[in-house]
Amino acid sequence: MMTSYDLDDAGVVVIVGSGAGGGTLAHELAKRGVEVVLLEAGKHLTPDDFVNDEWGGYEMLSWLDKRTASGTWRAAKDHPFSPSWSCQVVGGTTTHWSACCYRFIEDELRAKTVYGDIAGASLIDWPITLDELNPYYDLAEAKMGVTRTNGLPGLPANNNFKVMHAGAKALGLNVSTGRHAINSIPYDGRPATIQDGFTITGDKTGSRWSTLNVEIPRALATGKLELRPQSRVVQVEHDEAGKASAVVYVDAAGVTHRQKARAVVLAGNCVETSRLLLHSKSARFPDGLANGWGHVGRHYLRHIIQTVWSIFDKPVHMHRGEIMAGMIDDYVRHDPARGFAGGYYIEMNSMGLPTTAAFLEPGWWGRDFVSVIEQYRNMAGIFMSGEDMPQPGNRITLTDELDAFGVPVANIHYDDHPNDLKLRVHGYKTLSAIHAAAGAKRSIEAPSYPASHNLGSNRMAAKAEDGVLDGHGRAWEVPNLFIADGSTFATGGACNPTLTIVALAIRQADFMAERMAAGEL
Amino acid sequence: MNETAITAYKDPKLPPPVDLPEGPEWVGVLKVFDAHVAETLVAAAHTLYPHQTLPERVYRRTVVAFDALAARMPAVAQGFAEFVDLVDGAMPVPFRELSESYRVNTLKGIEATPAFRLVQRSTVRFLYDDLEVWQAFGYEGAAVQLGGYVDRGFNDLDWLPEPPPGI
Ligand SMILES: Cc1cc2nc3c(=O)[nH]c(=O)nc-3n(C[C@H](O)[C@H](O)[C@H](O)COP(=O)(O)OP(=O)(O)OC[C@H]3O[C@@H](n4cnc5c(N)ncnc54)[C@H](O)[C@@H]3O)c2cc1C
Numbered sequence: 001m002m003t004s005y006d007l008d009d010a011g012v013v014v015i016v017g018s019g020a021g022g023g024t025l026a027h028e029l030a031k032r033g034v035e036v037v038l039l040e041a042g043k044h045l046t047p048d049d050f051v052n053d054e055w056g057g058y059e060m061l062s063w064l065d066k067r068t069a070s071g072t073w074r075a076a077k078d079h080p081f082s083p084s085w086s087c088q089v090v091g092g093t094t095t096h097w098s099a100c101c102y103r104f105i106e107d108e109l110r111a112k113t114v115y116g117d118i119a120g121a122s123l124i125d126w127p128i129t130l131d132e133l134n135p136y137y138d139l140a141e142a143k144m145g146v147t148r149t150n151g152l153p154g155l156p157a158n159n160n161f162k163v164m165h166a167g168a169k170a171l172g173l174n175v176s177t178g179r180h181a182i183n184s185i186p187y188d189g190r191p192a193t194i195q196d197g198f199t200i201t202g203d204k205t206g207s208r209w210s211t212l213n214v215e216i217p218r219a220l221a222t223g224k225l226e227l228r229p230q231s232r233v234v235q236v237e238h239d240e241a242g243k244a245s246a247v248v249y250v251d252a253a254g255v256t257h258r259q260k261a262r263a264v265v266l267a268g269n270c271v272e273t274s275r276l277l278l279h280s281k282s283a284r285f286p287d288g289l290a291n292g293w294g295h296v297g298r299h300y301l302r303h304i305i306q307t308v309w310s311i312f313d314k315p316v317h318m319h320r321g322e323i324m325a326g327m328i329d330d331y332v333r334h335d336p337a338r339g340f341a342g343g344y345y346i347e348m349n350s351m352g353l354p355t356t357a358a359f360l361e362p363g364w365w366g367r368d369f370v371s372v373i374e375q376y377r378n379m380a381g382i383f384m385s386g387e388d389m390p391q392p393g394n395r396i397t398l399t400d401e402l403d404a405f406g407v408p409v410a411n412i413h414y415d416d417h418p419n420d421l422k423l424r425v426h427g428y429k430t431l432s433a434i435h436a437a438a439g440a441k442r443s444i445e446a447p448s449y450p451a452s453h454n455l456g457s458n459r460m461a462a463k464a465e466d467g468v469l470d471g472h473g474r475a476w477e478v479p480n481l482f483i484a485d486g487s488t489f490a491t492g493g494a495c496n497p498t499l500t501i502v503a504l505a506i507r508q509a510d511f512m513a514e515r516m517a518a519g520e521l
Numbered sequence: 522m523n524e525t526a527i528t529a530y531k532d533p534k535l536p537p538p539v540d541l542p543e544g545p546e547w548v549g550v551l552k553v554f555d556a557h558v559a560e561t562l563v564a565a566a567h568t569l570y571p572h573q574t575l576p577e578r579v580y581r582r583t584v585v586a587f588d589a590l591a592a593r594m595p596a597v598a599q600g601f602a603e604f605v606d607l608v609d610g611a612m613p614v615p616f617r618e619l620s621e622s623y624r625v626n627t628l629k630g631i632e633a634t635p636a637f638r639l640v641q642r643s644t645v646r647f648l649y650d651d652l653e654v655w656q657a658f659g660y661e662g663a664a665v666q667l668g669g670y671v672d673r674g675f676n677d678l679d680w681l682p683e684p685p686p687g688i
Contacts, residue, residue, distance in 0.1 A: 051532040052663035159678040166681040194669030321675035353660035357649035365569040377659025
């Protein structure tokens with residue numbers, strides 16, 4: 001029997017969202033003896049529910065509620081009602097992710113100092129250093145079973161990797177299969193990958209780490225966690241002292257509840273966390289909770305993500321095997337000689353026919369498209385994740401339209417910064433050159449798909465006037481309100497964010513448990 | 522065409538593909554569209570994505586999927602109806618009877634409309650989600666029920682140098 005807590009129990013920590021940040025924090029707090037209620041909007045699925053089917057999995061796992069988009073980014077044109085891509089299910093987007101795990105480098109945590117003043121960019125340095133973060137990266141890699149750490153071998157080379165490898169070697173680049181929270185050999189009670197190529201529809205065998213298959217069951221086993229799936233939080237309330245006191249949520253039957261709390265942690269993935277804060281207005285916080293400095297929702301980041309798909313003379317069968325098992329790190333470091341700030345990781349990408357067709361170039365039709373997609377079997381994919389510039393105007397706001405729960409629909413505004421565009425061009429050229437060096441007949445520069453790395457919109461900062469949170473993810477203005485998702489990032493760095501989200505959540509658990517023990521939280 | 526023997530599978534948990542009669546009576550399975558709307562949408566899907574090697578039935582199945590959407594969502598049904606009106610109104614001959622170049626020009630002329638976008642996006646969504654299309658273009662689909670590809674060719678590409686072990 002799962003532990004259960006009373007709605008009026010004001011001794012519990014309430015966490016909203018069970019993904020990378022929230023699911024990890026729930027486990028780390030429960031392990032430290034803290035009583036936790038975890039509220040998750042989505043259902044609690046099991047591996048048996050998952051399917052090996054791209055659209056079937058997408059529809060089962062994704063956050064499909066309407067959002068709107070504006071600005072110069074392609075998402076506003078291509079995906080105007082689903083500009084951001086995340087999940088609504090126990091485990092959050094860790095049920096869906098492809099598990100690339102890289103660490104920030106020192107320069108990225110000091111972006112303002114290292115990159116200097118860039119017109120239009122609202123860069124800051126992180127309030128924490130790599131030295132402070134490294135021990136938590138170690139813990140995160142161990143719990144996630146990241147390949148090439150803790151004695152775990154890398155994932156084996158698959159077909160798509162052979163293409164990337166041949167091209168990279170011809171150009172003298174440093175290429176490997178990279179690091180992933182996917183078992184190359186059995187680890188931590190989870191099996192080795194069977195290379196089915198479907199981590200993104202749930203991963204039926206559980207070879208990939210998720211909070212659904214690792215953190216949440218272990219948190220439940222401590223007897224300190226109550227998980228309430230299908231519980232949609234609509235508001236965070238505060239008491240007269242300005243401290244978070246309760247969250248209001250709607251259950252699967254449509255009934256509204258109020259869960260009291262000793263501390264509240266939001267981990268709803270960037271857009272939802274900013275939306276909740278903006279919506280939680282009161283006389284004391286007229287612009288939304290923790291928004292006294294006006295930073296909630298601003299400096300939204302989504303990385304420079306793009307894929308090049310190329311056609312070769314012979315079959316590749318890119319869909320066979322783990323989808324992102326390749327990495328080139330030659331362009332990660334900031335190098336002003338390239339003419340832009342920040343860097344990018346080159347990684348691999350593969351998709352099945354259904355989503356390749358959908359994302360190749362949304363809107364493209366006619367004989368030319370047909371001649372490309374007919375050669376699916378001979379296609380390879382290569383991908384990049386690079387740093388985008390924070391801008392105050394790139395932001396999540398509330399529209400006038402209400403959703404089914406009475407909460408305003410979010411709009412995401414994003415204008416590409418000139419630095420972003422320079423990095424994009426450099427990246428496309430590099431990706432295409434790698435495939436050309438492996439013998440590509442034709443390469444297609446696919447635009448970004450909906451934002452999968454959602455970051456920064458409630459950022460940490462060393463000073464209250466520069467952000468929403470302090471270096472422990474605690475709201476400057478509300479001392480018992482925390483954020484544990486990717487929205488806390490002070491700047492985006494280049495690498496895929498989840499390893500850092502997990503490391504920060506473990507660090508936050510240490511901090512919270514310490515404060516509680518000291519009677520200060 | 523460069524054929525390698527593959528077999529495409531849909532996940533066993535998903536419903537099997539619809540089995541349509543080969544003749545014009547296929548429209549009998551539709552819940553919302555009449556024969557003219559259905560055949561016009563088939564012609565549009567075909568003009569948008571003219572795969573010479575694919576049989577007519579895959580385009581029909583795509584339109585059956587549109588029909589199911591339309592049955593669930595009145596606004597979508599309205600969008601498909603608007604599309605048919607738009608393309609039929611462009612020339613003195615109904616869209617489905619136009620020659621290919623006129624069909625292409627008609628579609629180009631309405632590219633900016635929401636109705637076009639609905640039809641184009643929905644065609645991509647469903648045409649390339651069809652098992653017969655997967656089979657034709659070399660996508661094998663569901664793999665977990667066969668043990669993945671760990672012993673079935675995840676690394677069988679042999680026309681490039683083999684990367685060193687452990688790379
Ligand atoms: C296709 C894809 C591939 C990816 N691959 C990688 C990768 O290789 N490497 C990497 O590092 N990252 C990857 N990512 C990104 C990664 O998944 C996310 O960065 C990470 O999961 C974000 O963690 P989070 O805690 O911020 O939010 P999530 O993991 O998205 O969790 C948020 C949870 O909060 C819940 N929630 C939201 N609002 C409410 C509410 N009001 N009430 C209750 N619950 C709520 C949601 O339902 C969800 O379960 C990928 C993402 C996608 C889409």
